Amino acid sequence: MAQGEVDTKKCGSALVSSLVTDLKPRYHFAALEKTYYERLPYRNHVVLQENAQHVTRFIALANVGNPEKKKYLYAFSIVPMKLMDAAELVKQPPDVTENPYRKSGKEASMGKQTPAHEEESACQFFFDLNEKQGRKRSSTGRDSKSSPHPKQPRKPPQPPGPCWFCLASPEVEKHLVVNIGTHCYLALAKGGLSDDHVLILPIGHYQSVVELSAEVVEEVEKYKVTLRRFFKSRGKRCVLFERNYKSHHLQLQVIPVPLSCCTTDDIKDAFITQAEQQQMELLEIPEHSDIKQITQPGAAYFYVELDTGEKLFHRIKKNFPLQFGREVLASEAILNIPDKSDWRQCQVSKEEEEMLARRFRKDFEPFDFTLDD
Secondary structure, three states: OOOOOOOOOOOOOHHHHHHHHHHOOOEEEEOOOOOOEEOOOEOOOOOOOOOOOOOEEEEEOOOOOOOOOOOOOOOOOOOOHHHOOHHHHOOOOOOOEOOOOHHHHHHHHOOOOOOHHHHOOOOOOOOOOOHHHHOOOOOOHHHHHHOOOOOOOOOOOOOOOOOOOOOOOOOOOHHHEEEEOOOEEEEEOOOOOOOOOEEEEEOOOOOOHHHOOHHHHHHHHHHHHHHHHHHHOOOEEEEEEEEEOOOOOOOEEEEEEEOOOOOHHHHHHHHHHHHHHOOOOOEEEOOOOOHHHOOOOOOOEEEEEOOOOOEEEEEOOOOOOOOHHHHHHHOOOOOOOHHHOOHHHOOOOHHHHHHHHHHHHHHHHHHOHHHHO
């Protein structure tokens, strides 16, 4: 938002300021001023004087269809506080600021209020945080923090709007689905790099691997191990990658690479080399490390997992080439199909997709761990 576009001394609400000071929300959305603005997160405690608390993020959105084309939509994924580890919840981001409401909260309590009719004129957007998720949990309240792995809600997270990858969504191209587990499913990639290029997807609406519940992570790992065995039996090794950037539902890409094409080190070198050429840093992280240990929900990132268990990680700070993973694997050094680096150039008819899905289901059946349940 351009400086001076909104006069903060003449707008705002003392009542809301007071309310926010007391409630300490994780997200605060506003739309009264009809402009887009996202301030740096601010802390909700006094350093060295009070116990650490979660930060608050303030986001103002413009009105829908505004002629200036200011941002009026904001896509995000929120993990309920009761499902978060206490240490992760109060973790302070490096750009955190002091609480801007500390003084205004006192002023509001002294009676500096805005007329009620002005308070009600705001066109706000509210989110239903649906307490159903907590009804099956023990009524012990905050004591649940003592458990490092609290029970997850049975009902999977639901998307705020249409989603192409939530299994229950009408937008899903179900003819591409080749296997369904308890928490995850496999689907052929649309416009895949090969006929057996598949995706591991959560049935519920999760944006990234970092946000998955423990039981979903367990099944994702089962699919990884099973797919490695499946592709190894066919003379291939598989490469997995995730791009948590400009995506709303986790898509874990699984691409098989014939053993005759190259070695695992060749694949690793290709990713690192092409990243360097685009001024990106791909960091190698320990084999048995968890992505959750090096990033947090909501952070943009790209990561690759090789058949040896080695992982390469890039923290996305600004822009990122959307087809980077495909471009590396399609390059001459790996699959040597550079013309397939963009999935939109690889689409086939629905009839052919159905045929490929039937063939994959049949081939995968001897390895299908879901049949044992």
